[in-house]
Amino acid sequence: MPKKRKLARGVAIAGAGMSKFGMFPDKNSKDLFAEAFGEMLTSVDKGLDPKDIDALYVGNFTNDFFVHQAHWGPIISDLIGLTPKPATRTEGACASSALAFREGVFAIASGFYDIVLVGGVEQMSKRTTEEVAEGLALATVPYEGEAGFTFPGVFGALATAYFAKYGAGREDLMNITVKSHNNAPLNPKAQFPLTIRDIMDARRKKLEQRGLPVPDWSDEKSFLSDPTVNPPVAWPLHLYDCCPISDGASCILLVAEELVRNFTDEPIFVAGIGQGSGRGLHASESLTSFEATRYAAQEAYGMAGIDADAIQFAEVHDCFSMAELIHVEDLGFFPQGQGYRAIAEGATALNGPIPINTSGGLKCKGHPVGATGTSQLFEIWTQLRGKAGKRQVPKDNLRIGAAHNLGGTGGTCTFTILERR
C-alpha cells in the first residue's frame, strides 16, 4: 500500500486536443501532433499564446522502431514553435503519454514551471501487421517474448485464467465489445464509428447483394459467434476482442491551479495521480489482476482522498476486451470476479451507473500507443466540461472521472483522477 501523497501546488487542465485516430498513410507524426495541438489551442476558452508554454513532455512508445526516428521531444518542440524551451520524451510502452502527463504535473507542482504542454504520438501504420507485432513485443519483459507470447497471447492466457476461476465465458467478453461499439459512433474521432449491429447489417446486405446465403444472425452475440466474421486470434480472444493498429496524437495543456482561470472559466483539476510497475506475467501472483494497476489506484485514491465509489465514469485500457474486465475490478469499481456479471447487466454502458470507455475505448476509438494516455484524459476532460455531445454521460452533477492506462503486460500502469470543482 503506497503512502498517502500530495502535491505542494495544484495543477489543472486549461485545454486539450486530439487528432482523429485511424490509419493515415498520408500523415506523419508531425502532421498528427499538429492536428491535436491546433485543436488544443482553440479549446482554451480565453486564448493561449503558445509562447507562454514553459515546457513540453511527449509520450512515444517506439517510433524508433515504427518510423526509425527517436528523440521526439525536440522535433515536436520545433513543430509547435517552442524551441529552445525544454522538451522531454517519456516512454512506458502503451502508457507513454500518461507518463508525460504525470511529469508535466510534477514540473508545475514543483514550482519550476507554470504552463506545460503534455501529449503523445505514435505512427504505426507504416509497418505491416507482422512488423507492428514485432514492435509491440519490445514492450514485453524478455521472458515473455522468449516464451513466444505476443500481446493477444498474454491476454488470452489471462482470459483463460479468469474463465476458469470465476466461471465467465466468451459471451461476457462480447458484452464489453458490444458496449464499446455502441459508444464509438457517438465519437467523431473514433477509428471504427460503428455499432456491432451496423457491421452486421452491412455484412448481411453485402451477402444479399451477391446472392449468397445469409447466416441466421439473430443479434450481436450470434454475429460475434460466427467464426467467418470473428475468427480466433489467441483463444479465447477473437478479432473483435482486440484493438486495432492506429496512428494518432493527443495533447493537454496543464496550468498551475492559481493561474488556470487566466485561461478558462471551466478548468478541470488534477485530483489524483498514481503509477505502479509490474514484473510481467511470469512473476505475477495472479493472472486475473495487475499489481501495478492496484498500486496506481491506491496512490491516486489516496491523493484525491476518495475511493472507487466516488468515480462517476472512467476510461480504462481495453487493448483487449479481457483487459477492460480485469481493470474495472482492479480499480475497485466491482469486486474481484464479479465485474462480468455487472457488465452483463449494463453497469458500464453509457447510461449505466459507471460508464466505461465512453469514447469507444482503445477497441473502437483506436490505439496509437504513445497517444492513448492523454487521449483518455482528453475524453474525461471533455465529459467533465459537458462537451461530449451525443456520448455525454447522462448524469446530473458529473464531477469526477478517471483514466487508467496500461503499458506492456502490466509493466507500467497509471491512474489519474480529474475533477470539476
Next chain:
Amino acid sequence: MPKKRKLARGVAIAGAGMSKFGMFPDKNSKDLFAEAFGEMLTSVDKGLDPKDIDALYVGNFTNDFFVHQAHWGPIISDLIGLTPKPATRTEGACASSALAFREGVFAIASGFYDIVLVGGVEQMSKRTTEEVAEGLALATVPYEGEAGFTFPGVFGALATAYFAKYGAGREDLMNITVKSHNNAPLNPKAQFPLTIRDIMDARRKKLEQRGLPVPDWSDEKSFLSDPTVNPPVAWPLHLYDCCPISDGASCILLVAEELVRNFTDEPIFVAGIGQGSGRGLHASESLTSFEATRYAAQEAYGMAGIDADAIQFAEVHDCFSMAELIHVEDLGFFPQGQGYRAIAEGATALNGPIPINTSGGLKCKGHPVGATGTSQLFEIWTQLRGKAGKRQVPKDNLRIGAAHNLGGTGGTCTFTILERR
C-alpha cells in the same frame, strides 16, 4: 532568456554509483545497472533500505534498437526490487539520463515523493560499428539524416565553421584530446585509462619489437598528426577526436533536502537545473554554438543565482573534442571564439582554473549514451565530496561543480549545478 525559476522544495544527492564503462560482451543492461546500483547502496554513508525508494527514473536512448527491448522502467524496477513502485523511462538521445535526473528532482520538489532513484543504462556493443551508427542516427533530426550527416559529419562541419570563424585548427582540438587522456588513467571506471603518451610509447615499443622503423614522434601532437595512428573520420575530426562505443550504467539517489541528513552527513545539493531544446543543424543561427545549451545554462544559473564565474569545475559533453570546445564557450566559461586559446594555456587541465572532464570525459571514460548524464553527475558528486582520489580537483574549498549533457545534434541539452554547502 528563460524566466528566473525556483523549486518549492530543495533536493540533494545522498549517494551515487556507476558501473565500469567499456565494451562488455558478457554483460547485459541489467548486469550493468545492478553494478551501478550496488555501488550506490554502499555509497550512502548512513545506509539505505532500498524499500524506502519511492520511485525510479531510467534514462535510455534506444535499447529498442541496440538490444531489441524497450520499456526499461519496469525491468530495472524489478531488478532492484522496487516493483510495484513507479518506474519511468526518459529519452533525450545522449542526454536521456540527465532528463531522468531532472524528473527525479521535480518529483521530489513537487512534494509527492521524498526519495527517488534516477539513472541510465545503454548496451551498445552487441551491435557492429555500422549498426551503432545507424542507431545513433535515430537521434538526429530527419533533415540531417536525409542529407547524409552522421554524428562525426555534423561535428566535423561545426569544427570547419569554428576554424574558419576564429582561426583555430586541428592542433587546438588535440589539446582537448591530450587533456582528457591525461585525466583518464586517474579514473578507475574509464574505458581508456591511458594518456596519449602511454599509447605512443606502447606503439613505439611494438614497432621496435617487430624491427620496424619508428616514426619521429617527438610529442603527443606529432603522434596525433600521424595518419597511420590517427586517421581522419570526418575532416577535420580524426579518430582521437571521437568518443568510443560503450556499455555502462549509472545512478544517483535523490532525497528531499530536509530528509537528506538521515542518509549522509555529506549531502550534495541540487543548486540549479536547466534544459533546452534545439532545431538541429539545418535551422541553427550559428554553427559554432548550441542555442539549447545557452538556454539550459541560463535556466540553471538563474535558479542557482550565480553565473559562469562561480563554476569551479565541470563535466561537459565531449562526444567529440570539437563539442567540448563549443560547450565551454556556450556555458560562459570562456568568451565565444576564445576557448581554444585558454585551453592551449591549460585552463581546463586538472590543475587549471576550470578543470573540464576530470573523469576523462566521454572520450576516455566512455559514452554508453543513456548512462552518460548521470555518470557526469556522479563525477561532480564524487569531486565535491573530495573522494576523486588521484583525479581530485586540487582546489581549496571546492564547492560548486556542474555537468552539461547534450542529446542528438543539440536537440536536447541540460545543465545541472551541484553544490556542497
